[in-house]
Amino acid sequence: KETGLGLDAPRRGLGLGLPRRRRLQPVEAGEQAGLSRDGTACAAQFSLAADLGAGTVVAACARVVLSQWLWYLGLFREAEGALPRAEEAVLPAVRQWRDLHLGRLWAAQGVYASAQEAFGAATAGPSPLLSEHARLLQGECLEFRGLWEDARQLYTALAGEATVPTTRRLAHYWARRVQECSRQYRAAFGTVAHYWGEDRQTQGQW
Numbered sequence: 225k226e227t228g229l230g231l232d233a234p235r236r237g238l239g240l241g242l243p244r245r246r247r248l249q250p251v252e253a254g255e256q257a258g259l260s261r262d263g264t265a266c267a268a269q270f271s272l273a274a275d276l277g278a279g280t281v282v283a284a285c286a287r288v289v290l291s292q293w294l295w296y297l298g299l300f301r302e303a304e305g306a307l308p309r310a311e312e313a314v315l316p317a318v319r320q321w322r323d324l325h326l327g328r329l330w331a332a333q334g335v336y337a338s339a340q341e342a343f344g345a346a347t348a349g350p351s352p353l354l355s356e357h358a359r360l361l362q363g364e365c366l367e368f369r370g371l372w373e374d375a376r377q378l379y380t381a382l383a384g385e386a387t388v389p390t391t392r393r394l395a396h397y398w399a400r401r402v403q404e405c406s407r408q409y410r411a412a413f414g415t416v417a418h419y420w421g422e423d424r425q426t427q428g429q430w
Contacts, residue, residue: 250276251286258293260425265368266293268307284308284318288325295329304329308414310345320349340365350386365397376402 236428254269270290282424287308295302313319327342343365346358359382366375379399386392 232249235380251289254290255295258296261297263294263297263299263302266290266297272307274313281315281318284313284315288313288322291325291329295325295367296333300329300333308361316350320346320351320354323349324354324361325363327358327361331368334368338364340369352387356386356388358385359386360391360394360398363395372402 236334250269250273254266257263257265257269267290270286270293274286276281277286277402287306289307291303294300294306294338304326307329310319310322315405323342323346327339327346329340330336330342340362343358343362347355347362349358350354359378362374363378363382366378368374375400379395379402381390382395383399385396
């Protein structure tokens with residue numbers, strides 16, 4: 225069973241010398257708690273999974289998955305605290321997964337410079353799919369910071385270099401959008417709401 229939140233990752237490599245049923249119990253219980261929107265129980269179960277996997281890659285995987293669930297539940301600060309440190313994610317693939325998720329956490333909180341840095345770290349990982357996706361998200365951070373020309377240049381380069389067709393197509397489209405629309409976008413603060421048509425910051429997030 226996969227939920228789409230990366231929960232299959234710790235199941236494939238538990239290798240803890242414990243009966244399979246016991247190894248999977250905290251993972252499954254954590255999933256159910258997350259689906260029930262019980263952040264406390266979710267954290268307890270995935271923390272148990274991390275403890276059972278101490279000394280193996282499972283510990284870092286369990287903590288990344290816990291962070292994803294807490295993010296899903298809107299508990300951003302707790303999600304950040306749940307992530308393993310970069311040096312604890314010893315496998316390059318796990319570190320890339322962790323860095324990409326950290327960038328999403330920062331971006332969700334509007335801390336775009338830090339998010340851009342985390343996405344930059346994720347581009348160095350072994351998966352081309354995640355690396356190219358991280359570059360797209362770096363471009364979004366540049367947009368949110370008002371660095372339109374930097375974002376356009378990043379998208380243009382990615383449109384010519386990406387190996388994933390969807391990424392190439394998005395990068396090409398976003399480069400054109402930034403070039404055509406950036407002059408209309410101005411950061412403004414006040415007591416009224418402004419609709420910016422295709423607003424990259426809020427589209428699909430209302």
